[in-house]
Amino acid sequence: MLNQRRNGEKKEELVAVAIDKDKGSQYALKWAVDHLLEKGQSVTLLHVKHRASSIPTPLGNNVALSDVNEDVAKAYKYQLDNQAKELFLPFRCFCTRKDIKCNEVIVEDTDIAKALCDYVKLNLVEILVVGAAPRSGFVRFKPTDIPSSISKAAPEFCSVYVIARGKISSVRSASCPLPNPPPRKQNQSSPISSQFNARLTQNSGSRAEKTPFAPRNLIEDVEIRSPFNRTQTQKIEAVGHHSQDPDYADPNLHGFSSSSQDSMSCSSSHTMDEMEAEMRRLKQELRQTMDLYSSACKEALCAKQKAMELHHWKIEEQQKLEDARVAEEAALAIAERERAKSKAAIEAAQAAQRIAELEAQKRIKAEMKAFKEAEEKKKVLDTLAQSDLRYRKYTIDEIEAATEYFVESRKIGEGGYGPVYKCYLDHTPVAIKVLRPDAAQGRSQFQQEVEVLSCIRHPNMVLLLGACPEYGCLVYEYMANGSLEDRLFLRGNSPVLPWQLRFRIAAEIGTALLFLHQTKPEPLVHRDLKPANILLDNNFVSKIGDVGLARLVPPSVADTVTQYRMTSTAGTFCYIDPEYQQTGMLGIKSDIYSLGIMLLQIITAKPPMGLTHHVERAIERGTFTDFLDPNVPDWPVEEALIFAKLALKCAELRRKDRPDLGKVVLPELNKLRALAEENISSSIFLGGSPRVSPFQSQPSLTSQETMTDPQLRQSGYESSRSRSSTSSFATERNQTDNYI
Structure with a gap:
């Protein structure tokens, strides 16, 4: 083919x-x-x-x-x-x-x-x-x-x-053959080329005929054609021919004697000598004529060359004159432009002087106006100082300048709400979460997260530094060690979390969750508790984030019942309370189920799908130690078993079978945390570099010891900023941070 x-x-x-x-x-x-x-x-x-x-x-x-x-x-x-x-x-x-x-x-x-x-x-x-x-x-x-x-x-x-x-x-398939290009024969010359060759041959021949320099030997072969010479020659040829023929007999000579014949031969020889002399003279004249002709041709060629040189000189002089004329016109044009520029510069200077006078007048008026505005602003600031500022409001210009107009290199993550960027605001490393325009329920989650985080402060809750309400931007404190999910699954080649840190993180999560459930006057239900929403700072202190799905239980309902019905469920699959998912009945124990699944992941580092079933079977078969995270070599098996059974109780399908967080779950987690503090050395080596023990800098706090909402309202935004500025931040991001 x-x-x-x-x-x-x-x-x-x-x-x-x-x-x-x-x-x-x-x-x-x-x-x-x-x-x-x-x-x-x-x-x-x-x-x-x-x-x-x-x-x-x-x-x-x-x-x-x-x-x-x-x-x-x-x-x-x-x-x-x-x-x-x-x-x-x-x-x-x-x-x-x-x-x-x-x-x-x-x-x-x-x-x-x-x-x-x-x-x-x-x-x-x-x-x-x-x-x-x-x-x-x-x-x-x-x-x-x-x-x-x-x-x-x-x-x-x-x-x-x-x-x-x-x-x-x-x-x-093709239905016709490929069209042939026009034929080209290289050996056959075209009519144009043949005519050109014929013309070239003809021109060369004519030039050969007109050349004045003929070879010298051609002069000897010139035939002198004159009437006299032609008659004599014919006679000579006739005589010679007849004399050479022995049988020839001239009839005119029959009557002559031998003497007359002798006299005729003498006269013929004399005539021949004269003819030869005449021929030599004519040849000499011809040579002289040819020499004169050659000299004339040479002079004509010299004159022609001089004429051509004169013509070229004339053309050059004309070109010089033309160049001089063009240069003169260009110089005149440049001079005209310079005059125009000078005139424009003078006019601009005059206009600038007038503008300067106007600006001086405006400046005087602006100073007077600024003085008045300063007085008014001082009054406004005095009024605002006495008002309630729950969070710092940033403008979109400040957000764009910090993120370099949301450049891709500063992007550290993205989720259903929108992308997250790491940058610096007020000389402080922060994480900015930007609402995506097409995010479902994004505006309501933004309002809910601002309302929740601006009214509460807790050591184990992510600190909201500010927001830009017009464009849906949230500014958080920067968490250097990313999410608990990334650390459990060793993403980004992160070091293994020891069991002491895992027990402490579990107790911190329980403390923060109890704080949300005991918020006054209305309890808060997180509804999306999972390892991805637990963030770790530079000292591996855990903090709960992403409270955009949190819901406030009405006081009338909270005082009488522990749950109320929601029109639509929300959360992450495998972490949602099954009873809440089926009936829509929301309560504080809906978060207990999510906490149980997350506690199992903390000690096993396995996905949540079917995790409760696998742990129960491992405990029944006596292979529980094989189900623990193999990356931790020194698990306390008895305490880990107590931890797992507590997590399984929290993950019960029926809500009434789950234990109380403040009375049962948190005391057990605090005991395990105390055990971890006793068995941890003065420093924990993570990634080959020693770090100060986070147990020394973060004491155990209960919900009663945390700052309540009225106290936060009284302290204002400045106190939260002072606390956030004293916290330690990592200068470089070790892992991909998750604020989604």
């Missing part, structure tokens, strides 16, 4: 393969190499680049190329060109391994099928191989079938093969 004979010659067919980022292009090239090409042959790799008309922005929208700066448009087009060139790299490597020569072609157009067909028609491609269109049942709208469009619109002399997963999906 690859080679065919035309006019007795073996010709290689032109094969092209359409490539793109999809998997079908790889199948198409592999099939073409296996079935159409041989080693050493060439194939054309054809890619259609979509013509760019807009540029995407960090906010998700697009800006037209005509609306942006020219340098930005050039940089974006250069980036697209580099991406298109990098697309050929795997295909080029494959062809190199198969010993196939490849020609890379990039076509820019908005219609892929039309661009491919135009290239085939223009370059007389005989075989075109394309990958089949992707098919997926999850696509809402039917995608454009480009291979079918190519098969319909391709020229009739081209065969189109559509390849799907290494096999032929469809074939459209």
Whole structure:
């Protein structure tokens, strides 16, 4: 199929393969190499680049190329060109391994099928191989079938093969032969060239005839044609001829005697001498004439050369005059422009002087106005000092300046709410969570999180430093060691948490959760308690974050019952209370179930799916030690078993079977925490560097010892800022932080 004979010659067919980022292009090239090409042959790799008309922005929208700066448009087009060139790299490597020569072609157009067909028609491609269109049942709208469009619109002399997963999906064979290009015969000259050669020959001959310098030996062969000479010559020839013929007898000589014949021969010899003398004289005159002619020709050539030199000198002088005229005009134009600039500068100076006078007047008025505003602002500040400020309000300009306009390098995570950026505000490392415009329930979660975190303070709750309500931005304290989930599953090559830290973290979570449940006047239910929402600071102190789903239980309900019905459930699968998920009945014990699942993960470091069932079976079979996290070598088995049984009680399916957090769960966790404090050394080595024991800097606090809401309102925002500024922050991020 690859080679065919035309006019007795073996010709290689032109094969092209359409490539793109999809998997079908790889199948198409592999099939073409296996079935159409041989080693050493060439194939054309054809890619259609979509013509760019807009540029995407960090906010998700697009800006037209005509609306942006020219340098930005050039940089974006250069980036697209580099991406298109990098697309050929795997295909080029494959062809190199198969010993196939490849020609890379990039076509820019908005219609892929039309661009491919135009290239085939223009370059007389005989075989075109394309990958089949992707098919997926999850696509809402039917995608454009480009291979079918190519098969319909391709020229009739081209065969189109559509390849799907290494096999032929469809074939459209060529219906007519490839059009032959016009013949070209190199050995046969064109009529124009033959006429040119004839003209060249004729011109050379004429120049040879007109040359004044004839060879000297040609003068000897010149025939002198005069009437006299011609008669004498004829006579001489006649006499010579007759004298040489012995049988010749002239009738006019029959009557002459021998004496008369002698006299005639003497006269003939005399005539011959005269003729020879005349010939020598004529030849001498001819030589002189030719010498004169040669001298005249030489003088004519010298005169012609002098005339040409004079003409060239005249042209040069005219050119110099023209250059001088142009230079004079340019100098006059420059002088005119300088005069215009000088005039404009004088006018600008006068205008600047007038503006300066106006600005001086405005400055005086502005100073007076600023003085009045300062007096009013002082009064306002005095009023605000006595008012209640629950959190610092940042402007969007401060947020954009801190995040460098939400640059990708400062992004440390992203979730359902939106992306999270690490930056510095007020010389303090912070984490900024930005509400995504299309986030479901994002605005309500933002309001709920601001309301909750701005009214409460607890050592084990993430500190809200401020917010930008207009654009949904939350500013938190920066947690250097990321989330508990990342540390349990050793993401980012993080060190293993010892069992002492795990017991302490469990007690801290229980303390913070009890604080939420005992909030006055309305209890708070977190509803989304999981390891991913437990953040660790530089000293591995745990803090509960993401309270956007928290709900306040009404006082009338909280005083009489422990739960009330919600219209829709919320939370994370495997951590949601089964009874709440089925009935919608929300209560403080809904968080106890999530706490039980998380406690099991703390000692096992395993996924939550079916975790309670596996732990129960391990305890029944006596293989509980095998189910503990194998990365911790020195587990206290008895205390870990007590920890696991307590977690299983918290994860009971029925809410009434779960223990009370303040009376049962937290006392047990505090006992295990005390055991951990007794068995921990003065420093914990994490990642090879010693750290001060976090047990010494964070005492055990109960909900009664924490600051209540009225106290927070009295202390205001400044006290929270002073506490946050004294906390230690890591100068570099060790792991990917999670604030989602």
